[in-house]
Amino acid sequence: MRLFSVKGYKGASIAQIEKAAGLSPGAGGLYRHFESKEAVLAAGISRHLDRLDALRDVRQAMGTLVELDAQLEATARYFLDELDSQTELLQILASEIRQSPALLGAAVNQLIESTYASFAEWLQDAAGPGLDAERARTISTIALGSLLSTRLLRNVLGVTSASVEDDEIISSWVEVVRFLLDR
């Protein structure tokens, strides 16, 4: 997966993968373990997805925190950390989604959709019955999106310049979510 993320699916040759796996490069030993190159990618994606169950429920980040601000801050940090730990997967998805939509489409949707939905649900719980589902969904999109964009820019698009500190982002982000909830 590291090779796929760095060199792209086409750019990572079977020989390189074999070498990285401790097999003799170019000997085809990989085919004892995978049916084809595409199966290697599929298996890698699948393994990444298994680890993603965690991200699906952003709520768990809050643990036993009771204060809203603390809950939100924990959520933000957890979300950013999870995105960072999934950098390889995101890079592969961004590169190959248009070549293998069937294989990768499910992965993206699982990664993003369930996270957004989970946070929307939490928002509704936190705000009480005054917040309808659609609006909760909108707030979730805006709120998580502003965090997500920092990671997509840095980890996927390779933007290095002019980044704002995470602490700055998070403290303003907490205010914004509070504001959106209170309204």
Place this chain on the structure above:
Amino acid sequence: MRLFSVKGYKGASIAQIEKAAGLSPGAGGLYRHFESKEAVLAAGISRHLDRLDALRDVRQAMGTLVELDAQLEATARYFLDELDSQTELLQILASEIRQSPALLGAAVNQLIESTYASFAEWLQDAAGPGLDAERARTISTIALGSLLSTRLLRNVLGVTSASVEDDEIISSWVEVVRFLLDR
């Protein structure tokens, strides 16, 4: 550029590019016009960048609008439209940045950095002297990031599920920026 964005740099063969350009595929006619395959990409990136001057100054979207809400809404719509019109470029950047950082690095930074900086400046103008540069930069990152993420998800990562309507996003986004400015 369409071929590069759909199939990736390695996946788009010279023969396919020639065919798409009306040349006989595989005959190398392209080399009368470009020195190498990489030069084709460089020229395409360069041409895209020339068109990006518009995006650099998000302020121009507001035109003669005087009311703050209207200004912000125009800005949001303009930003989203520009991102949509640069879909190809974003897809290529996301796919190839790790292979050709020298060639593409400038493009990403020009596209993103100048836009963020420009919006931060506008925020300072709108908020008056109470808003320092660092905080303006933070707000710009959060605000534009939440819009940007919708486009990166849809256009780059291919996320199709569960998108919220632009109108919903924008109306909440305007409120958020107002809140951040007023505080």
Place this chain on the structure above:
Amino acid sequence: MRLFSVKGYKGASIAQIEKAAGLSPGAGGLYRHFESKEAVLAAGISRHLDRLDALRDVRQAMGTLVELDAQLEATARYFLDELDSQTELLQILASEIRQSPALLGAAVNQLIESTYASFAEWLQDAAGPGLDAERARTISTIALGSLLSTRLLRNVLGVTSASVEDDEIISSWVEVVRFLLDR
């Protein structure tokens, strides 16, 4: 011919030849003047051969000299000079003779055979009736060959090391030819 001698027939492209001839490279302007690439080589060879009439008669080198030693020395110097001035042709012949034997075979034979024969005749004249044709031919081969080899080594095989001065060679060579004649 310079290009052919330096890069070989295959290595010298039509575009390079056009450029060297002041035509725009790759435009095919050369085909107004020659029917094919091979015709360019043929014309070049032909032009070189026209200049070779001189070499055919080594006798002319001696001019009005009467003393045998002086005649021989003049012959040797003339022969070496001619070989040097035909370096390009020799390089091309050595490189391409096996590809275009029909085209180039005549050239080599004209260059060498007539020279050897001419010197053999002169030897017979100089030695008087005691020297039969076959032996004159043998002496010519040995004598001219020892001069020729220095040029083939240096100009065709690119041997740079350990060459003996021409003056040394020539003075011993004159002695050798005298010895062969006198016997």
Place this chain on the structure above:
Amino acid sequence: MRLFSVKGYKGASIAQIEKAAGLSPGAGGLYRHFESKEAVLAAGISRHLDRLDALRDVRQAMGTLVELDAQLEATARYFLDELDSQTELLQILASEIRQSPALLGAAVNQLIESTYASFAEWLQDAAGPGLDAERARTISTIALGSLLSTRLLRNVLGVTSASVEDDEIISSWVEVVRFLLDR
């Protein structure tokens, strides 16, 4: 090496080499054994050079012969035979020396220089202290050159016409060397 000598380095395609080696032409199977086309030539040259140790010491040709004439005749025949057996190498050298001077330069010098030097040393031994090194070197150049030229003409330049029999050449050549030594 046969292909290189007949068609030249550029003219011998990888596909032809593969075919000649029993591989399926154009499949690139050769690249499992050589890094590049140039490496094939380098390996071939290197293998030829290993066999050239013999030629370096022309003295060995004389074996236990005691009579000078017999020694010289054996030397001449040995030298001519070695040159004939290195025809391929000489043809390649003559064709490609100007394209790959680094690769081939060593080969020519090893082939020629050491042979000339070795014969010069033998001449000094045979003539006694009256023959200084420079003159021995000159004689070596003239004597071996006259033999060499017959092979370069025939094997490298493809001259077919008017060759003198080896026996004729050798018998006169022995006389010449004797004369040069005795003087």
Place this chain on the structure above:
DNA sequence: AATGAATGAGCTTTCATTCAT
């Protein structure tokens, strides 16, 4: 289970040659 070797297909690039302008 692993490897050296092989192969069909395809890649980027070069080139001799042609041709409308």
Place this chain on the structure above:
DNA sequence: GATGAATGAAAGCTCATTCAT
């Protein structure tokens, strides 16, 4: 007479995949 452009063919080389050992 010269040129920009085009093209069929072929070059060197890479690679996913197969297979006997």
